[in-house]
Amino acid sequence: MNIATDHHTDQQAAAAHPLMRAQRIFAMRDAVLNAWEHQVRASVRGADRLLTPILINTLPAFFDNLAAALTPGHPRDNAASNSNVPAMHGNERARMTTYGPEQLIEEYQIFRDCFAAIAQESGIALRGKEWHTINVSIDTGIRESIRAFTSTHDGFRRRIAAGLSHDMRNPLAVMCTSAQLLLQPAEPERVAQLAQQIAAHGKRLDSMIEELLDSLSYHRGQQLPLVLSHFDVLPLAHAVASQLNLQQPGKCVVSGHAVSGWWCENSLRRALENLLGNALKYGNHEPISVHVEETHERLLITVHNGGRAIAPDQMQRIFDYLRRENHGSAPGWGIGLPFVQNVAESHGGSVAVDSAPETGTSFIFDVPVDCRPFVVPTGMPGN
Structure with missing residues (x-):
């Protein structure tokens, strides 16, 4: 024995x-x-x-x-x-x-x-x-x-180039019209006025071209306006999860520890609501978990659900605005995930996705604990 x-x-x-x-x-x-x-x-x-x-x-x-x-x-x-x-x-x-x-x-x-x-x-x-x-x-x-x-x-370059190219049409149109009028007989005062218009709009067009060239080294996308405050994100995660649990008791479990930092509370709340709604929609009735942690001055919020995995070729496209990969009865991705991505990026971070049939799907909301150095806020309450 x-x-x-x-x-x-x-x-x-x-x-x-x-x-x-x-x-x-x-x-x-x-x-x-x-x-x-x-x-x-x-x-x-x-x-x-x-x-x-x-x-x-x-x-x-x-x-x-x-x-x-x-x-x-x-x-x-x-x-x-x-x-x-x-x-x-x-x-x-x-x-x-x-x-x-x-x-x-x-x-x-x-x-x-x-x-x-x-x-x-x-x-x-x-x-x-x-x-x-x-x-x-x-x-x-x-x-x-x-x-x-x-x-x-x-x-970045395509968006800026497209916007500036559109705006360049206005001064160019004024210059072309003025030049055509100069080809017709006109009073000296009128000629001087048209010449001044050509010069002024030519200067404006030159500044736009300079801005377009500067955009070749552009490093930031368009950010959401943020109202920053100092708070603990764990109670926020519990509050958003409790809203889901009112509809389906015990559906969502929150784990992790308190992490206090500077973020836009309303934006984070909406981002979490979108992530949990997404997990509910595609989770095949399996439990949803939210884990909050801090590492090396970064806040990581991981929202995990089971269900069908996201195909590798869809992982990046699901963040495209109004992209709809799902053709079944459930609605597509819509604007939810692009909004979550914009919230993360506006805080100086990002959102990643990890998905496989064996492990389920996790969205990782990953931002600095103190985002103040990385954003241009619209307000700073609660100093």
Whole structure:
């Protein structure tokens, strides 16, 4: 009996060992991010001028995805699979920094080095298969970040170019009309007046062209007007969840801890309402969870639901205004998710989506704890 018991205990210990190793990898997060921040500030051009919440960006979520991919039995293949977290990293870098593509690549390379160094310090020997997962995660993260980075810049330029091109028609029309009138006989006073109009509108047109050229280095999209105040976001999450639970008791569970910071309370409330409504709509009657946490001066609100996963090719399109991917009885995405994205970006952050059949769907609302340095508020009550 003792031999059988000992044998059973050995089997339990062997089975538990991989999970204990995975827990140790998850526990490396703060050390890896601290080492990464220190090295990036020292070696990546422009990083030393960024405040910590902007520099850290979506790296905590990327680390968690990588740790999950390194966990035996977890369905995630790598840190970028079933997730647009790397794309949101590139999107934020385009909006919030003066980075070029080379700085993005260097950041990921430093992340790989810091992950390896902290693992070695922690006594975790990375195996060949694990290194393959790490390298695939980094390489895929670089590609997706660069793609989103360039796409975001292109979007800025297209919007500004379109707006200015439209506005340029007015002074150009005045100049053309004045020139045509000059071809006709006219009094000297009239000629002088028309010449002055051509000169004035030509100057206006020149300033518009200068603005258009400046837009080639434009780094920020149009932001929502925010009324900032200092509050704890956890009670807000409970309040929004309780509204849903009035209709369906016990449907939504909130976890995490208190996180106080500077945000626009009304905008965050509307964003959470949209995320929970979206989870209810597509969750196939499964429970909904909301988790609130703070890491490296960033607020992370994760809204998770089960149900059908979002196809990889739809992950970015669901944030397009009035995009409707669903053709069934349920209504499409509409303006809810684009609004949530605009709220996050207006606070200097982003919203990412992680979705797979095995793990369900999570929307990660990721913004600085103190957004005051990164936005132009319309009001500042409650100092």
